[in-house]
Amino acid sequence: MQQPDLATALIAGDRRALARAITLVESTRPDHRAAALAVLEAAARAGRQALRIGLSGTPGVGKSTFIESFGLMLVNQGLRVAVLAVDPSSARSGGSILGDKTRMDRLSREPAAFIRPSPSQAHLGGVARRTREAISLCEAAGFDVVLIETVGVGQSETLVAEMADLFILLLAPAGGDELQGVKRGIMEMADLILVNKADGDLKPAALRTVSDYAGALRLLRKRPQDPEGxxxxxxxxxxxxxxxAQAWAEMQALAQWRRDRGHFAAHRAEQARQWFEAEVREGLLARLTRDPAVRARLGALGDAVAAGRAAPAQAAAEMLASLGG
Known part of the structure; x- marks a missing residue:
């Protein structure tokens, strides 16, 4: 399929075209990158927006079950839902998130749903670029909601929060002491904390956990982009x-409140600026490392740092000086 045809099929909502376009943006081949930029430009001209919802939670909290149930609810309301997984740790751990497509069996069979795991063995910056571009492609394909899932704990939370319009933290019922285990920074990023498994014997513990977190959230400094509560x-x-349904209603209410007061558009504008600057940084680094002399100098200084013959800061300063920086 030629790239203009691919872009046309993508904007028409063809799921196969969307899958092919995401594969294209994931490729590191120079000719594929040029083709990907053409498709991304066409996607940007489509001017479509989805509600981007970031979701994080520790392993075992039931993220896959939540996403499948939540996604099916949205599909039953007539919405189109895309699920993207961010897993920069998979190169080390073989993270289970890459099996989500098989675990979300019911959702993956829905014509109005699209599930895409992240590429394995990718560093955080690479995953960031691919996920940002995949979000843009999903929006151009006409999806109403894009769920961006991360494996939890670490830089990936910040990454997903920066890409999303809303950031949701999914937690399991726990004792009060376990409240200390959730980093304050992650709580400060969250727009909603959802305590899962509030059923059966775990329901009382889940309700207590909700109360604990509600109390902790009240102690946080109020953010200007948030309504009361x-x-x-x-x-x-x-x-x-x-x-x-209540969680979805709260997400919609918060998003609408931010839209009405200009916070939503301002956040999207800042995201676009950050994405542009990240692309420039990555492009400059890639261009530099294509130069054999620069690669050799980087390697030599890196070896010196690893062997303890040079301090990282001093070696970096020497590298920049050799580039005229």
Whole structure:
């Protein structure tokens, strides 16, 4: 399929074209990159927006079950839902997130849903670029909601929060002491904390956990982009499909409040600026490292740092000086 045809099929909502376009932007081949830029330009001209929802949570919290139940609820409301997974750790751990497409069996069969795991063995910057571009392609393909999932803990939370319009933290029922285990920074990023598994014998513990987190959230400094009462904690049960409608209503209310006051558009504009600057930085670095002399100098200085013969800061300064910086 030629690139103009691919872009046309993508904008017409063809899921196969979307999958091919994402494969194209994931490729590191120079000719593929040129073709990917043409498709991304066409996607940008389509001028479509989806609600981007970032989702994080520790392993075992039930993210896959939640995403499947939540996604099916949205599909049943007539919405088109895309799920993108961010897993920069998979090169080391073989992270289970890459199996999400098989675990979300019901959602993956829905014509109005699209599930795409992240490429394995990619560094955080590479995953960031591919995920940003995949979001743009999903929006151009006419999806109403893009769920961006991360494996949890670490830089990937910040990465996803910066890409999303709303950031959701999914947690399991826990004792009060375990509240200390959630980093303050992650709580400060969250727009909603959803305590999953609020069913059966775990329901009382889930409700206590919601109360604990609600109290902790009240101690955080109020953000200017939030209405009264946000961020907030809510109980949900992905298995029983309970509380999902209320969570969705809260997400829509928050997004609309931000739209009405200009916060939403300002955040999108800042995201676009950050993405542009990240592309420039990555492009400059790639251009430099294509030069054999620069690669050799980087290698020599890197070896010196590794052997303890040079301090990292001093070696970096020497590298920059050799580039005229």
């Amino acid at each position: 946000f961020p907030k904690a809510l109980p949900v049960s992905a298995l029983a499909e309970d509380g999902l």
